[in-house]
Amino acid sequence: MKNLFYAFLFFFCIQSVQAKDGYDLWLDYSSIKTPAIRSEAESFFSGIYFFGKNPTYNAIQFEMEKAIPIMIGKSPIYATDRINSAKMWLGTREELAQVIGLDQQMEIKNLGDEGYWMGPIEFQGKTYFSIIGNKPIGVLYGVFRLLQEIQREQIDFKEELSDSPKVKIRMLNHWDNLDRTVERGYAGFSIWDWHKLPGYVDPRYIDYARANASIGINAVSLTNVNANAWILRPDFIEKVKVLADIFRPYGIKVYLTARFSAPIELGGLETADPLNSEVAAFWKEKVGMIYKAIPDFGGFVVKANSEGQPGPHEYGRNHAEGANMLADALAPYKGLVIWRAFVYSHEIDEDRHKQANLEFEPLDGKFKENVIIQVKNGAIDFQPREPFHPLFGAVKSTNLGMEFQITQEYLGQATQLVYLGTFWEEVLKSNTYRPKSSSTVAKIIDGTDTGQKLTLMAGVSNIGTDRNWTGHLFGQSNWYAFGRLAWDPYLSSEKIAEEWSELTFGPKLSGIEKIQGIMINSHEAAVNYMTPLGLHHIMGRSHHYGPGPWVEGGRADWTSLYYHRAGSDGIGFDRTSSGSNALNQYAPEIAEVWSDPKKIPEKYLLWFHHLPWDFELKSGNSLWKEITLHYDQGVKSSRSFLQTWQSLENVIDEERFDHVNQLLKIQIKEAEWWRNACLLYFQTFADRPFPSEIEQPEGDLEYYKSLSFPFAPGIKPNW
Amino acid sequence: MKNLFYAFLFFFCIQSVQAKDGYDLWLDYSSIKTPAIRSEAESFFSGIYFFGKNPTYNAIQFEMEKAIPIMIGKSPIYATDRINSAKMWLGTREELAQVIGLDQQMEIKNLGDEGYWMGPIEFQGKTYFSIIGNKPIGVLYGVFRLLQEIQREQIDFKEELSDSPKVKIRMLNHWDNLDRTVERGYAGFSIWDWHKLPGYVDPRYIDYARANASIGINAVSLTNVNANAWILRPDFIEKVKVLADIFRPYGIKVYLTARFSAPIELGGLETADPLNSEVAAFWKEKVGMIYKAIPDFGGFVVKANSEGQPGPHEYGRNHAEGANMLADALAPYKGLVIWRAFVYSHEIDEDRHKQANLEFEPLDGKFKENVIIQVKNGAIDFQPREPFHPLFGAVKSTNLGMEFQITQEYLGQATQLVYLGTFWEEVLKSNTYRPKSSSTVAKIIDGTDTGQKLTLMAGVSNIGTDRNWTGHLFGQSNWYAFGRLAWDPYLSSEKIAEEWSELTFGPKLSGIEKIQGIMINSHEAAVNYMTPLGLHHIMGRSHHYGPGPWVEGGRADWTSLYYHRAGSDGIGFDRTSSGSNALNQYAPEIAEVWSDPKKIPEKYLLWFHHLPWDFELKSGNSLWKEITLHYDQGVKSSRSFLQTWQSLENVIDEERFDHVNQLLKIQIKEAEWWRNACLLYFQTFADRPFPSEIEQPEGDLEYYKSLSFPFAPGIKPNW
Known part of the structure; x- marks a missing residue:
């Protein structure tokens, strides 16, 4: 019966957090499954002692009340004294001065106003897991780190851990x-x-x-x-x-x-x-x-x-x-x-x-x-x-x-x-x-x-x-x-x-590495189907939604033509000494290498160079062919993301699965739209066929040019 | 142990729905406490049989899956046949024609396309609780009604219940x-x-x-x-x-x-x-x-x-x-x-x-x-x-x-x-x-x-x-x-x-009648502190937020002066035969009574009449005094709402309590703002002191007139 009780409770915990609408962000605490971590956490959280009082410690307490009952199924218990009932110490270096050594104080001091140190402290024969900052905010940062490490089920309570921000x-x-x-x-x-x-x-x-x-x-x-x-x-x-x-x-x-x-x-x-x-x-x-x-x-x-x-x-x-x-x-x-x-x-x-x-x-x-x-x-x-x-x-x-x-x-x-x-x-x-x-x-x-x-x-x-x-x-x-x-x-x-x-x-989601894989590859995919090889600023006017390589008229540097400079002679913005010489604003080491279209990293190629359509790239392909391959690869990557995501259907909660699933389908359509519109448009200058290796761009350039989105979000519409 | 199990489960149910942000509206299903209703519902929901298939029945099923587990702690069970495993019948009159009598068919038919009938049906010695419409939508309406009646813990499953909409x-x-x-x-x-x-x-x-x-x-x-x-x-x-x-x-x-x-x-x-x-x-x-x-x-x-x-x-x-x-x-x-x-x-x-x-x-x-x-x-x-x-x-x-x-x-x-x-x-x-x-x-x-x-x-x-x-x-x-x-x-x-x-x-909330009391009195309160005695259209220009009895300029019928017509001679819009005669557009029975400022319901008085400040009302008070009393009463009512609400602090969940509590405090401030601004403004015409019975309006009329809200919601700002 007791097992049933816990089984049910566990089931209910799962059930009760099923409606995952994303509101809780990365603070969506869940039940800890690793027994050792769970029981150690349970022990420390049964005797939390604050060495002082201030609004930031109240925020810590507020966070613990949210996190701990979900993580370990029990509410946190606050100790009334620092020795007997305490198991976990929280406070600033000054507040804890009497219980920590001078070396440790020095170590913590070096972490600065916002840094934190955490780890076990032995005191009068008893171990206290401690989180110490130089200011209360450091303690808060440490507590968030602790909760994250527990949530990721990778904490070793015996180890020391410290960190401080590098940017002010x-x-x-x-x-x-x-x-x-x-x-x-x-x-x-x-x-x-x-x-x-x-x-x-x-x-x-x-x-x-x-x-x-x-x-x-x-x-x-x-x-x-x-x-x-x-x-x-x-x-x-x-x-x-x-x-x-x-x-x-x-x-x-x-x-x-x-x-x-x-x-x-x-x-x-x-x-x-x-x-x-x-x-x-x-x-x-x-x-x-x-x-x-x-x-x-x-x-x-x-x-x-x-x-x-x-x-x-x-x-x-x-x-x-x-x-x-x-x-x-x-x-x-x-x-x-x-x-x-x-x-x-x-x-x-x-x-x-x-x-x-x-x-x-x-x-x-x-x-x-x-x-x-x-x-x-x-x-x-x-x-x-x-x-x-x-x-x-x-x-x-x-x-x-x-x-x-x-x-x-x-x-x-x-x-x-x-x-x-x-x-x-x-x-x-x-x-x-x-x-x-x-x-x-x-x-x-x-x-x-x-x-x-x-x-x-x-x-x-x-x-x-x-x-x-x-x-x-x-x-x-x-x-x-x-x-x-x-x-x-x-x-x-x-x-x-x-x-x-x-x-x-x-952390235990089976297939979590697939999600990471999508993430890691997603930016390159987007660059491929939007602006490969250093192309830039060829999006729809004003709302910037979708492709608009044909955007012209009005202020020149708000048009696409200004940036891609496509013509029968080639494509790209010459920013070398033969052009605007913007390259000269970089260090000579960079300017020298990037001035050479054969040496510049190809991801920046058309950012700095205007090159003929048959310019040969490192792959041996012509510029035109390489452009088409990149756009095509972008679309294929976006399709692979959907496929990967759908393989996770049974391990991700329904609401978030469906949310991302719908959006990945839209992403594929938008990737195809970018590819088709840009390639059909650039082809009018390149005057070359699409290579057979790629999926042939579909649709009619005039149709893509005709699309309008006056109510796209993120702008103030005029009507 | 078993009791503990259910006690805990119950506690957990309560806990798990504590974060009440209002999203669930009146469909915020909760656990049924009346044992008889709970057990009867449990029985019927363990054998739900649909007499047909269609998307509306899917919607019914979707709703049941949401409601029933929360209400009775068990998932609904769908019967595979209409007789043996079924305990509840759902379908249209035509679908159920073979199991219901002709009289009943007639009765249901008269409920029209959207009506529903529900109640026990005896068939071959067994009772089936049934919800029947002429169309599937009637069945859906019936199911919502059933869930509401159960939720309000007032259903008698032995009784018949039918309803149909009066407006198409x-x-x-x-x-x-x-x-x-x-x-x-x-x-x-x-x-x-x-x-x-x-x-x-x-x-x-x-x-x-x-x-x-x-x-x-x-x-x-x-x-x-x-x-x-x-x-x-x-x-x-x-x-x-x-x-x-x-x-x-x-x-x-x-x-x-x-x-x-x-x-x-x-x-x-x-x-x-x-x-x-x-x-x-x-x-x-x-x-x-x-x-x-x-x-x-x-x-x-x-x-x-x-x-x-x-x-x-x-x-x-x-x-x-x-x-x-x-x-x-x-x-x-x-x-x-x-x-x-x-x-x-x-x-x-x-x-x-x-x-x-x-x-x-x-x-x-x-x-x-x-x-x-x-x-x-x-x-x-x-x-x-x-x-x-x-x-x-x-x-x-x-x-x-x-x-x-x-x-x-x-x-x-x-x-x-x-x-x-x-x-x-x-x-x-x-x-x-x-x-x-x-x-x-x-x-x-x-x-x-x-x-x-x-x-x-x-x-x-x-x-x-x-x-x-x-x-x-x-x-x-x-x-x-x-x-x-x-x-x-x-x-x-x-x-x-x-x-x-x-x-x-x-339904079992202790003090629920207090909430109803606030609701029932709230409109009259707002009318009192905004536009008592038939005053109208004296709000802030454009955004309509807050008082603006001084609004003038531009199109006349978009100003306040046009509507209240306050002057040293009195206040109100004469819509009798001596004025615009709009009253004449009503039936003679109305026009006759309302033409007489002594007979017209006082709530419409200044809507139809322009009257001197010392016009005597049924109370024996002068018009000026009565106006001030109404404004003052409005403020007092709004304060009483907060007081009543705060008496419910321990029975309402924290999130909704706090939400309404904050807003009621704003409401009091806004009521005072209305009262002060309107009375100070009208006083400039009435040229009479405020009666001693009321809280004296505070503040400076020029200050109230100076307030501006270009980013008030609900309008398109110009900037």
């Missing part, structure tokens, strides 16, 4: 508008319900904070970089304060976007000139008002003089003058200015690729120390694949931060499974050859090679009101991977895929 | 735009994810169909009446078809809004003149295309020549000519035209109140038989309280349908608890004196007094992407009440509140 500011950039639309958002609408704030606190805000803290994200910018000044009004700051109060115990600071022209729009001034004293006074007053409500406010994120946004150029001032004026206002409160390097003027430069370096290299050393320049991973705009941005390594005395795009604006939006970990790893591992010959983007970002103290990795959020947060279940893996890489830019994307998939589907 | 078309009107914004929607965004359709079917679509079917809603119009013609394009019809396919087994037909100018926008014609043969051909082709995809398509909902929407007037044609042209296109497929009576022209009429009657009375008898005129409950626009629309009873040979607004555009939107059942009951029970002296609005709507066969009740949906569907948990009660009143317009709102609250919170 690990930030989500929401491109959320105040009317709850999200620019380039594909998971519904903004989770910030401004209208109901401050009176109504959606429980989702807390789950959002939990999820971020669990992967080490410690900063969020709540509003769109194409900002509305309204967010800086007192009534909105009152709303922001509520969010900041919720996020604080989770170690998350709030940032806001600052519209450069706010002094005019909100302050009634006639100018926003950064050197005007009234303008400076306006910002000082605003900043003071904000800090009064939010004493740990993070600072401003600014997009200025880019794509029509206002900025210092209107007044003949440069980016440094603009940023420094805001920095002065924020400095007394230790606030930061995060100034975006994604700039290009109304007048079209010869090559948009060069714009950021042209504007920011001359300003090197001129920015105040509480300013960070936030640089997109590549020089164009979050294309499916881009070589790293040439600003990395080009400046010496300027704080540079990385901006990745988690939301899949150009990578299938919410209908495609594209794991971005591999792509980001590729960027971070890219050798910059500056400042040191061994330098990589990661070593610049985390300050290793630059000595930069104020470090930043920002990701443009893919989060919305969809129940599963990210629209596509696998979009969660990109949120997760971003957080993990911001914490440690040297992590391998395979390891991250392993972690995420195990936490999401369970 | 019971419809939700979604005001959802194709970009997923919702006009006057306060629960997030449109649940129709057009972009991902047809490839991706959100499980929510099925839950939506279940919820509607469970209360008898059998029609939905998917798109906004301020329609975009795009919905009629083939690519969108392909998406609509997927929804229609999902809804069909649940007895729900899909309707679309038709933009009158679509022949120009989509067809490339130069005119949309309904008498133009190319225009007629355009619509015939469109309709044919739609029916090819959706053979049971319901028809079109049309807003024409109103608030700037295109219509037949542009071509010198009248509403009948416009509607009949569409009706001709739809007639071969038995499709309907639902033509809205909410019309007013660009030129301001003397009194907007009169517009619909002026336009539609002369057209009586001129509409085709597949046209229904959909009339809002009152003549202005869904104000907190309106007298019934004078079109009801004014026409003899025109199909009239009712349009209620479920979404609380003018009634607190999603931050206020306002149960609308009481208000709708008030409207439906209103005596029209036409066509019979005993006629009521309900008797016109359901055809009792008119002989009208094609009957309709439509409700403007309050549904959005919010997890709990309606923003405010109690918004669900309005969706529920609408469905129930559409099914039976004679139901009492108290009974409906009882049903909904029991299904939502559990």
Whole structure:
């Protein structure tokens, strides 16, 4: 009977969590199956002792109440004294000073404000499993790590484990508008319900904070970089304060976007000139008002003089003058200015690729120390694949931060499974050859090679009101991977895929490695059916949904023709010295190799070279044939993903299986659409047949060109 | 041990459903506590036999699989034969013809296509609990009723029970735009994810169909009446078809809004003149295309020549000519035209109140038989309280349908608890004196007094992407009440509140009657703090959020001043013969009584009369004093709701308790805001002190006037 009892209970546990709609993310705790881990965990969780009291410890307790009953079938028990009833110790180094040795204190101190140490501590003949940080937030990070290790059923409670973040500011950039639309958002609408704030606190805000803290994200910018000044009004700051109060115990600071022209729009001034004293006074007053409500406010994120946004150029001032004026206002409160390097003027430069370096290299050393320049991973705009941005390594005395795009604006939006970990790893591992010959983007970002103290990795959020947060279940893996890489830019994307998939589907899921396989191959597949061999910016206009290699008219550098330059003579953008010479913005070691179309990695070929259709590639194939093979391979890969997924039908819960299954079918259609549209279009220039090895592109080019999507998500439609 | 086992199981059942986020609506099945009902249900559900096969029976089975395991702790068992293993019979009258008597067949036949009968049937010495309809949909309705009766723990399986709807078309009107914004929607965004359709079917679509079917809603119009013609394009019809396919087994037909100018926008014609043969051909082709995809398509909902929407007037044609042209296109497929009576022209009429009657009375008898005129409950626009629309009873040979607004555009939107059942009951029970002296609005709507066969009740949906569907948990009660009143317009709102609250919170909840008490009193409270004594249309401009009695400028009948006409001489809109004489559009019996400010029900006083501030009311109070007392009472009522709710803290689950608790606090603030703003404003005309009995209005009128909400939900902001 007793066995039946537990059998039933177990069955019921399973049943009761069957409705897996993805809301719980990677915090979807489940019952631990490995007996040894389960019983050890059960023992430690029966005597949890906190060495202090503070809101972050309350957050730890809240998390334990959620996790532990599900993991081990029993509620956590809190010890009333540190010795007799305690089995697990939680606290800061200072709080535990009396029970740990000096060496260990030193070891922990070196982990910094956000690091943690965990392991067994022997004290007066008894072992206490302990999690210690230098600050409470370190303890929280440690507890999340512990829960993850237990959940993945790989913990050894006898071993010591410590970690600390390599990047200081690990930030989500929401491109959320105040009317709850999200620019380039594909998971519904903004989770910030401004209208109901401050009176109504959606429980989702807390789950959002939990999820971020669990992967080490410690900063969020709540509003769109194409900002509305309204967010800086007192009534909105009152709303922001509520969010900041919720996020604080989770170690998350709030940032806001600052519209450069706010002094005019909100302050009634006639100018926003950064050197005007009234303008400076306006910002000082605003900043003071904000800090009064939010004493740990993070600072401003600014997009200025880019794509029509206002900025210092209107007044003949440069980016440094603009940023420094805001920095002065924020400095007394230790606030930061995060100034975006994604700039290009109304007048079209010869090559948009060069714009950021042209504007920011001359300003090197001129920015105040509480300013960070936030640089997109590549020089164009979050294309499916881009070589790293040439600003990395080009400046010496300027704080540079990385901006990745988690939301899949150009990578299938919410209908495609594209794991971005591999792509980001590729960027971070890219050798910059500056400042040191061994330098990589990661070593610049985390300050290793630059000595930069104020470090930043920002990701443009893919989060919305969809129940599963990210629209596509696998979009969660990109949120997760971003957080993990911001914490440690040297992590391998395979390891991250392993972690995420195990936490999401369970470590013992038979076939979990198949899921990881799909993830690892998904980015290359998407690049193949979208923009192989260095092609870029050939998507549909405005909404960026689907292929649009024929897009022309209007501003040149917003068209596809500008970027692919296909003609009877060949295809590709010449950025060598015979062309725009953007290559020259990279280190000479790179410029030299990449200048040669026979030596450049072929994934970047058409990014830098305009080549004839019969140019011979390493494979011996002509350029035309290689292009067609890549597009065809992309489609085949997407089909293989579906096939692999369907082999998991009986091991994955029905709701999530079906969700991904439907989306993978859409992905195949969209991959075919990309292939057919692009190849039929390029064929009109190449004037060559499709090779027999590939599936012949179907359909009519005019039909593909006729498709229109005025209500595609992520944009503000005009109607 | 066995007891412990069940005790634990029971405990676990409770635990496992603790996270009550409101998604499950009134279908939030829970364990049955009454032993007799539980065991009887257990018995019947162990031998369910379907007399036939069809998709609606699959839907029944789906529902049973959801409900029964939770209700009785055991899965349903399906019988393989109708006699031996069967204990419950489900099927249509025809399917069961061999096992039921002729009298009973007759009785069931009289219940019509959608009616159901349930009860015990004796056959060859054995009793079968049976649910029988004339069509499968009747069986589904019967099953939902059965589950509700069991859930409310009030069923007697020995008794017979039958019911059938009194109104033929019971419809939700979604005001959802194709970009997923919702006009006057306060629960997030449109649940129709057009972009991902047809490839991706959100499980929510099925839950939506279940919820509607469970209360008898059998029609939905998917798109906004301020329609975009795009919905009629083939690519969108392909998406609509997927929804229609999902809804069909649940007895729900899909309707679309038709933009009158679509022949120009989509067809490339130069005119949309309904008498133009190319225009007629355009619509015939469109309709044919739609029916090819959706053979049971319901028809079109049309807003024409109103608030700037295109219509037949542009071509010198009248509403009948416009509607009949569409009706001709739809007639071969038995499709309907639902033509809205909410019309007013660009030129301001003397009194907007009169517009619909002026336009539609002369057209009586001129509409085709597949046209229904959909009339809002009152003549202005869904104000907190309106007298019934004078079109009801004014026409003899025109199909009239009712349009209620479920979404609380003018009634607190999603931050206020306002149960609308009481208000709708008030409207439906209103005596029209036409066509019979005993006629009521309900008797016109359901055809009792008119002989009208094609009957309709439509409700403007309050549904959005919010997890709990309606923003405010109690918004669900309005969706529920609408469905129930559409099914039976004679139901009492108290009974409906009882049903909904029991299904939502559990029939055995101690204090359930307190919840019902809040509901029943909530509409009167809102009217008191918003628009007492017949005041109307004094809300904020455009977004309609909060008070705006000072709104002036622009089109006169979009201002507040136009409606309240406050001045030193008094307040109110004179619609008697000395004023606009709109009263004359009602039956003489009404016009006579309501013309007299001493006889008219005081709730309509200022709707029809302009009266001096010292006019004496039945209470003996002056008009000024009575107005202040009403506003003050509204605030006090809202405070009492919170107090009552908080007395339930320990009996309601934490998540829903906290949700409503937060919103009731907001409601009090908003009630105070209404009271303070309106009384301070009206005082500037009344020039009298506030009576000492009331809480003195606080704040500064200029401050209230300065508040602005450009990002309020439910509108398209301009920025």
